[in-house]
Amino acid sequence: MARFEAALARASTGFVPREHAEAIARACETASFDATKLANDARRAGTLAIPFVRELTAQVPPGAARYVHFGATSQDVIDTAVVLCLKEAAPRVLALARRLGDAAAQLAERHRDTPTVARTLLQPATPVPFGWKAAVWLSLLARAHEAFRRAADDACVLQFGGAAGTLAAFGSHAETISAALASELRLRNPPIPWHSARDGFARFGAEAAILAGAAGKIARDVSLLMQPEVGEVFEPSGAGRGGSSALPHKRNPAASLLALEASQRTPALAATLLANLTPEHERGLGQWQGQWFTLKSLLCATASALAAMAETLEGLEVRADAMRANLERTQGLVFSEAVSLRLAQALGKPAAHALTEKLCARAVQEGKHLRDIMQRNDEVLKILPAAELDALFDPKRAFGSAQQMIERALATWRGTAP
Amino acid sequence: MARFEAALARASTGFVPREHAEAIARACETASFDATKLANDARRAGTLAIPFVRELTAQVPPGAARYVHFGATSQDVIDTAVVLCLKEAAPRVLALARRLGDAAAQLAERHRDTPTVARTLLQPATPVPFGWKAAVWLSLLARAHEAFRRAADDACVLQFGGAAGTLAAFGSHAETISAALASELRLRNPPIPWHSARDGFARFGAEAAILAGAAGKIARDVSLLMQPEVGEVFEPSGAGRGGSSALPHKRNPAASLLALEASQRTPALAATLLANLTPEHERGLGQWQGQWFTLKSLLCATASALAAMAETLEGLEVRADAMRANLERTQGLVFSEAVSLRLAQALGKPAAHALTEKLCARAVQEGKHLRDIMQRNDEVLKILPAAELDALFDPKRAFGSAQQMIERALATWRGTAP
Amino acid sequence: MARFEAALARASTGFVPREHAEAIARACETASFDATKLANDARRAGTLAIPFVRELTAQVPPGAARYVHFGATSQDVIDTAVVLCLKEAAPRVLALARRLGDAAAQLAERHRDTPTVARTLLQPATPVPFGWKAAVWLSLLARAHEAFRRAADDACVLQFGGAAGTLAAFGSHAETISAALASELRLRNPPIPWHSARDGFARFGAEAAILAGAAGKIARDVSLLMQPEVGEVFEPSGAGRGGSSALPHKRNPAASLLALEASQRTPALAATLLANLTPEHERGLGQWQGQWFTLKSLLCATASALAAMAETLEGLEVRADAMRANLERTQGLVFSEAVSLRLAQALGKPAAHALTEKLCARAVQEGKHLRDIMQRNDEVLKILPAAELDALFDPKRAFGSAQQMIERALATWRGTAP
């Protein structure tokens, strides 16, 4: 808020005598405030701006005092102060998102040939490269990073309109002062004030929730893969990480927990901002006044989620052996699509699907590998020479277009502006 | 959290040597913590409980140290600490709600005969006593106060289950210790832990949002009535209240603003708690871990809203003259229901409705009072002797059952437990 | 809506000539409407009530027509119509909740001795009876069932106030007609109308979301337990259940999916109702007008979730052998609390925790059972005779207070009103 008042004084130089403008700007740099008193007075005033300006004015030389906050209104200083905070917060959030994306990209590259099992509805589906799984994460991050950056740019706009929004206090100087103020604060100068057109924060909030959700998505997968019954990846270990206060043997997904915690709070916070779009007339009752609380909670949650997962993916333990073992444990069932499709070449899809279902059921029932069941099935052997069977159960032959998809996801990520 | 650990030590006396239990309890009273270090370690651990217990243990005499947090788990201490906070917060919120309700009750009584105009869809409808309007507020507060109290009672329950929830660490002592712990903390002891059955906080959060909404409803009406074009009530004035940083003449609805601000943030916060009901297995990833953030924001918002409106209604300026003037300004149109109903006795509802519509349209068009239009209308005069006309335009005769409704609302409020 | 108008006519008998009241009531039973026309006219009118009453009136004998909707307002008929729908929907939802609770109770009883592993943060924690897990579900359902029933009762209240809420049209007949109308419709008659005091629907919506969340919680656990890597329970199978359009071998948690889908939509729907608490004056713009859409979506989602899980728990396949095998696969690590506590009797908690951590680490590292590691550890053998070791690894001895908790949860459920 003090930065706004300082910049306003400087931008008004000419309109305001230079020495007074400078005196105000200097006072803004050193002014101190009694936070508790401000808070109490703010409740009475209905806005923090009034006691803030009063306290600031008291710290300005008498001659200059008359020019403090000149021509501005409460919402100008508060909205712009929020924007100045967002402008510093956004690059820090983006840097965390980039770290997370870079780590996902590295996993996508490194594990482009590491077979693991895709899981749909929590059931093993077909073999995929673990790198492909990371590439799906990456594709989400690439879009979310890009869109958050754009939304942050769009939200970081000067708010400056004076009493009702028309800058009436400045007469013919208004346009010049407005431009100078934007320039002082390195903010964009909007075509018309947005006091009561609050889509910028709403859009920004939604994108923050999406970024948190992207971290949450990765956390969901990591925490599920860390189940000891699955055991395919592990968060990095180290002193103080993921222990239990009751159970010495546990290795908890502590970072994933943080990301999931945050991603569960962000959608509703974003909804609050989306519900603030209908203020009354030129300055509403209760919408903009609460947005800094909500934006703060939202950005802290997003940063928490991204930081936790960046650290996690950067040090992720990937157990290729466990992945392969889990593939094996499905007794060939995850190759049932390959089997069904191969049989369909001869039988058509419905018949092949039905036959494969029967073969799978038998494999499950007898606790045998699907390949073994097929080797003893006459219907199958009429279509498939035994020699061809093994190839059907090679994970890498079942990767489909995974490699091309990984390449494209990596290329998209590399093409994302920093 | 320290209160929990102290109470646990005391409750475990017998199972834990008395002198050690006492030593722990004493340490809990004086222990000090490095909040920043705790926060950083908590992120690594995934929970504040682990570093907290470690720091606490370091401040306990060596012999007793082995018994700190004995048999409990992280979630026990954190959930119960939240409950202990709620237990202190809830009566303070209720006291604010009671103040607000008492002030509404006083308005309902005092203004049971003060005519004002009811407004539906922001249009004047029919005359009602202003006290009846306050009685509607009161009816909402009575239900919300009662339900919040019940939800707070239901949520303020001990959480104590140990590693997985079965209190396995205490063997046959478990039931005794659990009961003693509940008694120490003056909390109810649940039939079975609620680690992963989190309806209590969800219900409590919803009721907090409803109480905030009740304050918001009153704020909505007060702020609309304070429009200078309406000018029927005013928030209490006084130094530092409701001024404007740009416009000296303004008298802003500063308290209503606070209540509306709060009531616009609470629904989404409550939704976050409602979305926390599906944790994984016996201790979920991310649901309970974030609830203290959300509950804190929620209760502060609710208290803010109630406090603002309690102060407002306690000092509300009611302008009976302005109310009457606004009734007059409708040129009798707000009596159109009375007119229509009276005419319907002769013409039936559809014909009466149509005739009244025509009369009203003429009143609007000619800028005349409806009574004057009627006095010159033959169709009307055939039905209604001119002498009867005046009575149709007496606000108090148009109050319907308002008095009985006010009485019942007051009785309900008086019957609400404190 | 027709039921309301019929009941209103009957309740007004005396005030309205009997034969006309009867004629209206009869017309209401047979009246037919052009839904598309109603919808289009409703948009123009801003409410469905106006074209509805017009169409209805056209189907009433001329003499009676004048009395249709007499003394009521749009919101009276719409709110009460919603209430009449809720009143029929609520018992159906409750019946589903009861089925689900009964099935959970049966599992709690039947499996009170079936050892399974509790999982905290998706990691195995300690042995518990599977019935205890079901008892936690049950405790949630018992509270949610009770609270939903109460909220439904509280929401199913007549709305009847006329133009502004004071029943001014009826003069001294108002109280009698209002009571008769409530009685006709078997609804409670409130002390004062709730046109603009909409906590009842908000509270009801929150409880619907909680019930859906309770079903979602069970679905979360079932779907995680159905992972083939875990394989401890299965949804009932049968024709058309849980298959895959691409993968013949899959056994998808199709019912859990439905419950999770629903429980993810309900919190935000409930938030919409919580955000409807601040209508303007005596009839707001946009709050009550949309609540039927939201309530319908909400109740359908809740019913969907409950139905899916009732059917699931009623036919749940519980694999006690898989549970035991998973316990075994932890190589004794889930008994680490028992071990740590036993060692703490000699060493104190910190030293015991540290020693147990070391033993567990070795077990993990060497891929051996914790018991085997302990049998070869001198520090352990000094404290624990080898003969005592086996008992430490008996799941049933590690159940703690589980049995008592199950009993209490069952008793609570049985004590819940039907």
Add this chain to the structure above:
Amino acid sequence: MARFEAALARASTGFVPREHAEAIARACETASFDATKLANDARRAGTLAIPFVRELTAQVPPGAARYVHFGATSQDVIDTAVVLCLKEAAPRVLALARRLGDAAAQLAERHRDTPTVARTLLQPATPVPFGWKAAVWLSLLARAHEAFRRAADDACVLQFGGAAGTLAAFGSHAETISAALASELRLRNPPIPWHSARDGFARFGAEAAILAGAAGKIARDVSLLMQPEVGEVFEPSGAGRGGSSALPHKRNPAASLLALEASQRTPALAATLLANLTPEHERGLGQWQGQWFTLKSLLCATASALAAMAETLEGLEVRADAMRANLERTQGLVFSEAVSLRLAQALGKPAAHALTEKLCARAVQEGKHLRDIMQRNDEVLKILPAAELDALFDPKRAFGSAQQMIERALATWRGTAP
């Protein structure tokens, strides 16, 4: 869904025999379904896709049947079907937004010199042109229109991955078939499937809520301006519009009501989509399965809001005389900023603000015009010659930068892609 299956068959030509592909595509055009049976079977299957494909297959010639849905999975057909609906809905929503924006632009132009009073916190602030108020609406619409269009483009992407997302069923044909399918359906082909990366719908949902909010903002202002105590604008009248079922004289803001109703439901619906970002692994449980319900409610609400306000602004009655009268009724108080600023040239801001506050208070107290008070105040007269006083109270001299702002808002709107 049938369009997807038809396009898939055509895209697979070569891989699938041409005559069979054609047979499937033809069947898709004429196939009929038993909706109730589909719904019931869908519940058992956990997805509509399975019974749909089964019913469709039954309507395809035997030879071709084996190729129906070949290589695709349930989520492919359902997600893409949703996208195909969005693709048709989005331009219709945008067309409504354009109508609304065009109407706002026309108001901004036509009323660029019509004085009205800006209202902040529901209190008169300073004079502004009514066209400037419309220009603020327009600036919001311009951004919301642009962002919705982009979000719709980004969301309308083919979903096609087969069993796990890698298109494994098609071997080396996958890339070609995928491209052909996208081309058939005129959808973009993504670099990698988005089965479990659901930011597109989340972003689209947020923008739909923002557009609805933009309509809601205009509705909020119109409904407040339509209060008879204000009476500055009116929704277009006409048969069946805005009447009351109880009160013949009322002119309700029926269209604004519709827009406010919708804008109060959309934030929470958008939140549901934002909460769907963390599905499990390659196909989640419950997130994507419910999105079509939510998207449908959301888009219908947005369209309803936009249509209502487009019609409203196109026919808005603007009462310039009432605006001027309301300005007059403030007794010059809305010129207090101009007064204060003019006095500040001599006294400095604090002293001028204090003096102005005193003058205003006197004006209020004595019920006189501020100008009259000033004319009798010595302190004022020392600074301001009486001749200068009148100019201070000319609304048009108090417009500040309003004209330039209007120009820029119009230019931005005209620059928005259609």
